[in-house]
Amino acid sequence: MADGKLSKLEGVKEASGFLRGSIAEDLLDSEPTVKSDNAQLLKFHGTYQQDNRDERKGGNKSYSFMVRSRIPGGKVTAEQFLAELDLADQYGNQTLRVTDRQGFQLHGVIKGDLKATIRGINEIKLSTLSACGDVCRNFMCCPAPHADSPIHEEMQSLAKKLALHFAPRSSAYSEIWLTDGDEKVKVSEIDFNEPIYGRTYLPRKFKMAVALPEDNCVDIYTQDLGLMAIVESGKIIGYNVLVGGGQGMTPAKKDTFPAIGFKLTFATTEQVVDVCEAVVKVQRDFGNREDRKYARMKYLIADWGMPKFKEKVEEYFGGALPEPHPTDVTGVDDHLGWHEQGDGKLFLGINVDNGRIKDEGDFRLKTALRVILRKYGMETRLTALQGILLCDIKPEDRADIEEILKSHGVALAEDLSLVRRYSIACPALPTCGLAVTESERFMPGVIEALEQTMAEHGLAGERITVHMTGCPNGCARPYTPDIGLVGKARGKYTVYLGGNPEGTRLGFLFQDLVPEAEISQVVAPVLARYREERHDQESFGDYCFRIGKEGLAAS
Template sequence: MLYKINKKFIVKGKLTNEEKIKKKSNFLRGTIAKDINNEITGGFSNYNYSLIRFHGMYQQDNRDIRLERLKQKLEPKYSMMLRCRLPGGIISTKQWLSIDDFANRNTLYGSIRLTNRQTFQFHGILKYKLKSIHKILNKLGLDSLATANDVNRNVLCTSNPMESNIHMEVYQITKRISEHLLPKTNAYSEIWLDKEKIGTTEVEPILGNTYLPRKFKTTIVIPPYNDVDIHANDMNFIAIIYKERLIGFNLLIGGGLSIVYDNYSTWPSIAKEVGFLKTNDILRVAEAVITIQRDWGNRTNRQNAKTKYTLERVGLNNFKKEIEYRSGIKFDPIYPYKFIKRGDRFGWLKGIDNKWNLTLFIEQGRLIDKLNSPIKRGVAEIAKIHNGYFRLTANQNLIISSVQENNKLIIENIALKYGLLNFVTKQRKNSMACVSYPTCPLAMSEGERELSYFINRIEKILSKYGLENEYIIFRISGCSNGCARSLLAEIGLLGKSIDYYNMYIGGNRIGTRIPRIYLKNIYKKQIIFHIDDLINRWANERLYKENFGDFVIRVNIIKPVLNSPKDFW
């Protein structure tokens, strides 16, 4: 659909290099196909290095051995990370067995990682094996298109196993949004699936011929569980249920957590309420929001290109009016809603369809077989006998979904045998880290590999002060990006350099408040010392059942972040 674009809100200036790459890419093709056949290097050229992200892959190398290879005058040990598009996080057990087999045979690490974007990713795929995984995904009805770079990424959906009927309706809407907002270019099928090029002029009616100014994230949540962290995302739909029927959605926009250290023009932001829309209007509204960000987003400065900055620059009221103009619908006032908790509910839960759902805790989302903990194999064994689905959660866990009564005990015994039902503390269940070293090129400090170090010590401190039944929402990011959603935690760490972090405190349990910086560039052992002091005070001065994040604000240890653009720094 053509719109009369309000040019007043278009940012003028010199385009970034990324914008130039997209413009010259011939609808995301570049020279990727040529690079695949280049056997001299295990990587892609700088130009294609960026373009393959649109196809769902990141080029990485093992940073643990980078210097060693440099001394030997060898190029870095390149491999690719591939992230599947899996709207709503639902995958059949048949599909799972195929991806499990691929991980065993064709990756350097033999693991599958469940992400907090409600999908899975492979690490360590060599370049010459990329086509094979894309063809396997295609045969399974899956793909990795648009799971990275400047597009609408994997769409999240509440994993709630209780409201089975409502969940299925919302899940179908999630899939429709994902499909509707996908790139329309044939580049993916031509390059990775060897499909013939269609000799027509391509257009991108929604994303535009240079796609979006920056990455874009969408969620749908069913209250009262904020299990997808809606405030970390650009566009969010809160399902409104009345008399056990889905009647529509509240729209919230402009969430995002990434910052640039000491750059006051960047900040984290929680999503802002826009209005209520009817269920049938959701695709028109989603398209309107994303085309506004396409047209008004900043293409001259990637650090200020996300929707949160567009919203701050043009104003919520102007953005709302433009959504109504482009979608042709008028918003009603926001319907009341309430969140009571984040995270997942573990163990067996019965849905309203009288089928059972088993939520398994997967530490750091990493499915890999170790000597005394073959959990990846255990999940595959469950997939072999469960003719149904798995649900991947936005908290890196796995739900065995819709289990018949006669299969319940069989599945439970397999889970016990392979270490998938071990006792897990509340603190461990409510902690998260990004991948970080050794594969993430942006990492400044450890994430996943240091999470247990911090959890073990926090648990000891909680026990020391009689709070062993309590927990703190705790998250680590290896840099200042938002991958582990650390800036929605009660205690969040952002990596500065090896073993050093910025420490933020004061978020809340339901994920609606951003924490404030407490200490800068602090060594990990000192962080534990300060956490000990804070928990000591919490134990002795808290109100009845007062959560840690609320406590540190009430007693003025830290001030709440009330207006993030002006107040965060």
């Protein structure tokens, strides 16, 4: 990192007393907001201060907080799931959101309920610590509950191990949220110890995920650090380590960009945690702390090049690192529908449109989940496509569970198009402060229009992935699917084509500033050409990539 003036947030972190700031004092007053510095520090504790733009009256803002639970691999017990639903009803806006990083989000929590909400999440043995902020975020992993597969269990165990390894050590979290004492802790009396992060943590957020080559359901190429399990003779022998993925960009900064990861090395199962720590520490010490728009690790790698980056990782690791294994990603699964678990039981994957668990009219997913989880008490898993897996189902209970879902207006996987099953969207308006236009609330209409257009062209059964975000920051990973829709201006989107469901390739900018009502019209001619010109078994994204932007523009 060049010598220069550090960004303001670096000073906030430095002076925070390891994430304490004056948060505890801020929570005691009657104001609906917290001070700006504390709003930044609260992200490390798993919550964002937000303003609901739908509820602004006379220029006055309507403040609340989003609270995010950090759930490694998306593994949630029935009790934890039900408790999160209760918290959503008691303190939130009566909806619970499954994130595209396998976590939960509560929206609409007011400041006076923030402590009770976070404490409630910890009481069910979940946590919000480092779900946001300049730290290693939630550790993603393929959630498939294959009981006969030690490979899946080993990956999920690694995700949990990494989550514990990279969790902040500061006691600020427990002091602020989990204690009742009114006595203020003097910073001078605190024994600080953040062996991985140091006093100012990371330059920017850091994302990790673990997957298999045949099922990249967590998009390891889009992560700062992705781990691809290498399996030989039915055993994981190690992991290919991918570095430098990241989906955000800033249109006003032409040299910012989305990126997919580079293959760094192969790490054995014994080495993988240490290699991950070396990568994180290199980013900690050399990532850009002057301009947060360039603070993700992808910019460090772009500046240095991979040979220099690998050399520095080897220095921190303490030894030479081999070349990556030749294995690469080959497939992806949404895990929806009924599946054999391998132990005589079943699991069921349920689609959740854009991750929002709610009751609305005849659609009563929240109530259906309450009924099922109370009756059967099964473990659940959250997917990176914002779905839910109900695990450990006895075959004789299948018909009853299906009936409960259908009677509450919840469609089964076989009744949904693949384009709907493989679509995700970020929350965007009205609460996200970065959103420039709609995403979650507009996505159902986009999918309906695409379903109709695809049916008109004889493509109703095709798997086409669609990711949508309300701004270019890319939280729903919009730059790698077949079709990416990125909010650019009010009611207008940038359309990207040419990615793929496997998440191994960036799409290209096909058309900019497309009005929301014209998205399907813009894609329709390309779908028509795809229908006539595709090669055997060629996916829509592969076709677009082969023809290229200029070729498609002639549609």
